[in-house]
Amino acid sequence: MDKSEKLALILSLLLLSLFFGAIVYASMARNIEVPTCITDVEPFLTDTLFQTGPNEYELQMVARMWAFQPSVVRLPKGSTVNLYLTSQDIIHGFKVERKNVNLMAAPGAINYLQVTFDEAGEYNFACHEFCGAAHHTMAGRFVIEDEINEPQTAE
Amino acid sequence: MGADQNLDEEFTPKGAVAFFIVLLLFFIVVYFSIYFQMLSWG
Numbered sequence: 001m002d003k004s005e006k007l008a009l010i011l012s013l014l015l016l017s018l019f020f021g022a023i024v025y026a027s028m029a030r031n032i033e034v035p036t037c038i039t040d041v042e043p044f045l046t047d048t049l050f051q052t053g054p055n056e057y058e059l060q061m062v063a064r065m066w067a068f069q070p071s072v073v074r075l076p077k078g079s080t081v082n083l084y085l086t087s088q089d090i091i092h093g094f095k096v097e098r099k100n101v102n103l104m105a106a107p108g109a110i111n112y113l114q115v116t117f118d119e120a121g122e123y124n125f126a127c128h129e130f131c132g133a134a135h136h137t138m139a140g141r142f143v144i145e146d147e148i149n150e151p152q153t154a155e
Numbered sequence: 156m157g158a159d160q161n162l163d164e165e166f167t168p169k170g171a172v173a174f175f176i177v178l179l180l181f182f183i184v185v186y187f188s189i190y191f192q193m194l195s196w197g
Contacts, residue, residue: 012179018183019186099197115197118197
């Protein structure tokens, strides 16, 4: 093998190792999760939000043509949300701005991801999988407030 | 003929190597700019 080819090969492998190591670091040291598909639970048909611990909530969200239920979720700052997402009809997407939340909502299955809202503000979410005529209207938001008595959801 | 052979033996693709290194640096910048952006999102 030519010296230059060997150099290119070694540099490429080093780069791939660097990229892979960065992913492992994010996963292990920074505790960043990847979406998980839950297949052993019957998908729910209605949305629910309840508290499971101090500053920890479980949100069961339903996607359908062309809305999310709930479409507005009010939570206190610092909340950790265990998000379970399913669809009533066809495949939808779910993307929250400024957060690493990027899920598919699939009928007959539940997708799970944990997300923490450390800063107050509004985090819009939208369907990012084309799902029909009114796909562009399929959106909602998380409203994270400094002081809130009780978490709320709205259609 | 002999002179041509010597040229072939000493040839190093400096331009290609330089281009390749610039390409890798470009990949590193693109990858890590997105990587750190996503890390900051938590």
